[in-house]
Amino acid sequence: MNKRIHEVFVWPLCTRIIHWIMATSFLLSFGTSFFHYLFRWHLAFGLIFGIVLLFRLIWGFVGPNYATFKTFTLSPKELQDYFVQKVQNRWRKIHAGHNAASSWFTLIVLGLGSWIVLSGLLLQGIQEGSGIFKELNEHYFQFSSSLLSLHEVLSYLLFIWALIHIVGVLIEQFYHKTHMLFAMITGYKKAEGSDARVSMVRHLFAYAVIGLSMVTLYSVACSNETFLTQSRFEKRNFQAENPAFFEKCSTCHKLYPPFMLPHDSWVRLMEGLDNHFGEQIRENNITKSEQMSIKAYLLSHSAESSSHKVAFKTLESLGEMRPISMSKVPYWRETHKSIDKNIYHSLHVKDASNCFACHPDFEYGILDNTRIHIPK
Ligand code: HEC
Numbered sequence: 437m438n439k440r441i442h443e444v445f446v447w448p449l450c451t452r453i454i455h456w457i458m459a460t461s462f463l464l465s466f467g468t469s470f471f472h473y474l475f476r477w478h479l480a481f482g483l484i485f486g487i488v489l490l491f492r493l494i495w496g497f498v499g500p501n502y503a504t505f506k507t508f509t510l511s512p513k514e515l516q517d518y519f520v521q522k523v524q525n526r527w528r529k530i531h532a533g534h535n536a537a538s539s540w541f542t543l544i545v546l547g548l549g550s551w552i553v554l555s556g557l558l559l560q561g562i563q564e565g566s567g568i569f570k571e572l573n574e575h576y577f578q579f580s581s582s583l584l585s586l587h588e589v590l591s592y593l594l595f596i597w598a599l600i601h602i603v604g605v606l607i608e609q610f611y612h613k614t615h616m617l618f619a620m621i622t623g624y625k626k627a628e629g630s631d632a633r634v635s636m637v638r639h640l641f642a643y644a645v646i647g648l649s650m651v652t653l654y655s656v657a658c659s660n661e662t663f664l665t666q667s668r669f670e671k672r673n674f675q676a677e678n679p680a681f682f683e684k685c686s687t688c689h690k691l692y693p694p695f696m697l698p699h700d701s702w703v704r705l706m707e708g709l710d711n712h713f714g715e716q717i718r719e720n721n722i723t724k725s726e727q728m729s730i731k732a733y734l735l736s737h738s739a740e741s742s743s744h745k746v747a748f749k750t751l752e753s754l755g756e757m758r759p760i761s762m763s764k765v766p767y768w769r770e771t772h773k774s775i776d777k778n779i780y781h782s783l784h785v786k787d788a789s790n791c792f793a794c795h796p797d798f799e800y801g802i803l804d805n806t807r808i809h810i811p812k
């Protein structure tokens with residue numbers, strides 16, 4: 437016996453919550469991806485999307501009726517019939533379970549979504565050197581650009597797919613008047629079939645997943661370093677690496693890490709010390725032998741030898757150019773173009789070359805985009 441006449445209870449509360457977590461986490465991770473300084477949130481929402489996606493995959497095998505993959509109708513004939521009926525008969529009766537269109541829709545969301553999450557996690561490891569795949573950074577960083585393209589293209593496809601879904605629901609709601617929009621809120625669908633029954637164990641499983649999503653959000657929001665965001669790059673000890681560099685190149689500004697610029701830029705910089713950004717650096721400041729030692733050190737630790745994102749992005753964007761300042765690097769300009777120019781001249785920043793003001797621990801070789809902050 438159904439609880440309501442003409443309506444079927446299809447979605448228990450836990451399923452509805454998970455549906456909305458899936459929708460909002462995808463849209464929020466999509467939206468935050470356009471801002472590097474929101475990277476931490478992009479990651480958090482992406483992870484949550486991954487968790488609920490995995491849940492939905494498992495639910496497809498062990499969930500209640502209407503949710504399992506074995507009830508999906510996937511033949512092309514049925515898909516065609518669905519659309520023919522939809523066009524020809526505005527007041528057609530619908531079945532409570534997945535029709536051919538929604539079966540295909542769900543499978544494509546799960547397929548695209550899994551690849552987006554997987555490519556995202558790999559990208560985090562390979563490009564940023566952080567997260568569960570951080571060890572892959574050292575050997576595979578040259579794949580980050582192609583991985584990024586894949587991650588982006590799939591995400592746009594899923595975004596378009598989500599828009600199609602919304603349009604479909606609105607057509608059901610306002611043209612066919614099947615109350616589809618409210619069904620994901622109340623759980624009741626105007627359709628034919630019998631009410632869904634969800635066992636205690638399934639309820640527990642679903643609520644555990646909801647709990648896990650909340651814990652993920654909380655831990656990423658409250659901490660810079662969780663095992664999901666931890667970087668493989670540790671603070672460098674430049675004093676031990678090269679004492680002359682550590683001592684002499686930090687008298688006027690904090691240390692710029694050697695991986696920041698290419699080999700030939702360091703050659704130019706070290707050969708032009710007599711006019712170093714308007715400063716004259718002579719042998720009485722840095723002796724000849726110290727200069728040689730610093731130069732050799734910088735050349736052997738330049739961008740070419742590094743798997744830091746800033747190093748390969750810089751090299752990639754420079755082409756033949758070999759500037760001695762980051763603000764001349766196209767990649768740098770691109771990533772900083774959204775920043776208000778006045779901020780650079782504010783009290784705490786003073787100049788665009790003062791990377792240290794907005795990138796904490798940059799002088800120790802740390803450039804982590806979960807930690808960017810603009811001083812007020
Ligand atoms: C006024 C603050 C500020 C200064 C100064 C600054 N940055 Fe940034 N930087 C930012 C912000 C904010 C972002 C993120 C921009 C965005 O959201 O796209 C960023 C992004 C970056 C990124 C990209 C991060 C990533 O993982 O994609 C790199 C690399 C970087 N900065 C390096 C530098 C270097 C090197 C310097 C010094 C030459 C510097 N920045 C100076 C604020 C600053």
Ligand code: HEC
Pocket residue numbers: 684685686687688689692705712713715716717721730760761762763787788789790
């Ligand atoms: C006498 C002071 C002085 C000393 C010593 C000095 N610098 Fe500089 N350096 C400057 C000034 C001034 C700038 C311009 C940017 C600024 O105001 O911080 C600059 C800028 C730079 C930049 C460009 C940053 C950017 O991307 O805009 C690099 C790289 C750099 N210095 C490396 C070195 C190295 C390597 C050494 C040691 C061999 C060194 N500096 C020693 C004064 C100095």
